[in-house]
Amino acid sequence: METETHPFFRAPARGLAWCLVWCLVWCLPALAKERVVVVSDSWMPYNGTPGSSREGYAVEILRAVFERRGFTVEYRELPWKRAVRDVRSGRADILIGATRDELPDFIFPKTSLGRSELCFFSMDGSWRFTGRESLTGVVTGFVQGHSYPRWFLDDIRRHPERFHALHGDDAFVRMLAMLAEGRVQVIPGSRAVVDFYAQQAGLEDRVFLAGCSLEDDHELFFALSPADMPRSRLLAGILDRGVDTLRNTGHLNHLLIKYGLKDWIKVR
Known part of the structure; x- marks a missing residue:
């Protein structure tokens, strides 16, 4: 007996192509709208005035890493205590310039921001x-x-x-x-x-x-919100891989020169 096949599987190749186009049209904008909220008080050369030509090298690292992955980076300048509170509660994703000892409940990438x-x-x-x-x-x-x-x-x-x-x-x-x-x-x-x-x-x-x-x-780090552990671990992994790429391609040194700094890790 011949088995009836669902019409989708009997469609020509161009039908499958249209399906892929549909996925790209609807899925990619959703990924592009993924937002990473970054907060800290003004602490140059790590981070400064949002939207300025010199937002700080930590902010520029975040933009270089996440924006090429389809994320939107929203950087806000807040008093330190409020910045910590917002990241801890999940209202923001990443805090700039923390140590592991002061915020042991946060998620930290392996990559530091220097000493x-x-x-x-x-x-x-x-x-x-x-x-x-x-x-x-x-x-x-x-x-x-x-x-x-x-x-x-x-x-x-x-x-x-x-x-x-x-x-x-x-x-x-x-x-x-x-x-x-x-x-x-x-x-x-x-x-x-x-x-x-x-x-x-x-x-x-x-x-x-x-x-x-x-x-x-102490070593300084980006500290990620403990409110959503899976998301923060995912972002931490993206940060580690992204900073490695910036360092190995020389992009990180180019970025640091703008602030009169050098890489705090010697690349072999």
Whole structure:
């Protein structure tokens, strides 16, 4: 007995071709609309003003990796504490510039954004940071919600009169301005970040590196939302493969030169 075949399987080759065209028409726009929301407070050269010609090298890495995969990258500048809260809750996907220790519940790719050491800066070229005791006689500014070592946070709690907290989108820029005005005598920060903002403010010859805490040297990462683990793991994998490609093709170095930086990993 002859078996009846469904008309779809008896269609000519051009029928199958039209089916593939239909899939491309309807499926690709859906993929193209896939959005990755990225947040952080302003922290150049990692990330700066959204939509500007210099959004920061971390934002440019994300755009280079995800946009060629059909994603739309939406970068928002938020105060740090709100940025962390939005990524943790799933309202945003990726946080720029976190450490594994400060956000252990987040998903992290294998690829880092480089290293960030805790250094101290002053307008007084004779002042030196030699340990926590050296902060006793000065007023130190800090950004509320940023990751600092436990000893530093303990000092803030025990001696709040010796510290001045700032918060908001441009907290670091305002902290540097307070240093220049003499309202605080010392500020902590990453060398790359302070160097960038000091140069922007024309203070590069007046702000002195006073020393670094060698035990507080950490790798920085993109931190992905714990609210949707499968999606975040997928995005982390795309990031790792994408940054490897940027590095191996030389595109990453080209991108970093724009910010006066070099790759933090030597390619063999």
